[in-house]
Amino acid sequence: MLKYLFILLLGLSAVTLHANQEHLHGLVTFPQFSIIGTWRYQLPDSGCVETYEFSRDGHLRASSAQQVTDSIYFIADEHSEYAFYKLEHQVTRANDEKDCDGEVSQSGISAVHYVRFDDTGNSLVMCADESAYLEQCFGPLHRSAQ
Numbered sequence: 001m002l003k004y005l006f007i008l009l010l011g012l013s014a015v016t017l018h019a020n021q022e023h024l025h026g027l028v029t030f031p032q033f034s035i036i037g038t039w040r041y042q043l044p045d046s047g048c049v050e051t052y053e054f055s056r057d058g059h060l061r062a063s064s065a066q067q068v069t070d071s072i073y074f075i076a077d078e079h080s081e082y083a084f085y086k087l088e089h090q091v092t093r094a095n096d097e098k099d100c101d102g103e104v105s106q107s108g109i110s111a112v113h114y115v116r117f118d119d120t121g122n123s124l125v126m127c128a129d130e131s132a133y134l135e136q137c138f139g140p141l142h143r144s145a146q
Contacts, residue, residue, distance in 0.1 A: 026033035029059040033121030035075050035087070052141065060089055064099035077113065084114035084130045 032072040039052045050064040060071040080086070095120035098104055113126040118140070125139035 003142045018146065027060045032077075034081070035085075035115065035124075036143040040144055041139055041141040043100050046100060050100055050141075051144075053139075064101075066080055066097035067095060067105060067133075068097070069094045069101040071103050073084065080114075082130045084116050084127065087115050087126070 029107040030120075035054045036056055037054060039054070041050045041052075042048070043050070048065055049111060050062065053061045053071065055061075058072050058074065060073045062069045062071065069091050071089040071091045073087060075088075076086040076089040078085075088110070091105055091107050094105045094107050096104055113128065114130050115124050115126055116137075117124045122143040123132060125137040125140070128136035
């Protein structure tokens with residue numbers, strides 16, 4: 001329940017962002033933020049923490065409970081008309097341990113997510129689609145200070 005409240009608040013922040021941007025030729029522009037760095041997400045019910053470390057060279061290390069995975073990733077340079085960046089990744093190595101949800105990732109699996117940053121670039125949600133309702137999302141993930 002809290003997870004959905006956080007997502008709703010982040011969505012409202014994105015609506016505010018949308019309303020405050022300059023209009024260029026009838027289109028709304030959004031700032032571009034970098035995904036490079038470390039992002040953390042704490043599951044509200046269990047307190048379990050997931051960490052995502054995006055490197056400049058296209059590698060992603062994710063840890064969740066006992067699980068650690070390494071992936072290669074690609075994120076679009078430009079956002080969609082709905083302010084989402086398409087993120088594609090493929091697991092290249094997994095340690096066969098369970099994550100915060102009790103699931104085990106396997107090497108070779110691929111996934112596509114749609115990333116939406118808040119107006120500061122220090123929080124984001126990852127979604128299965130680009131719906132404005134943010135129903136198929138998790139987060140917010142927060143950028144870690146390095």
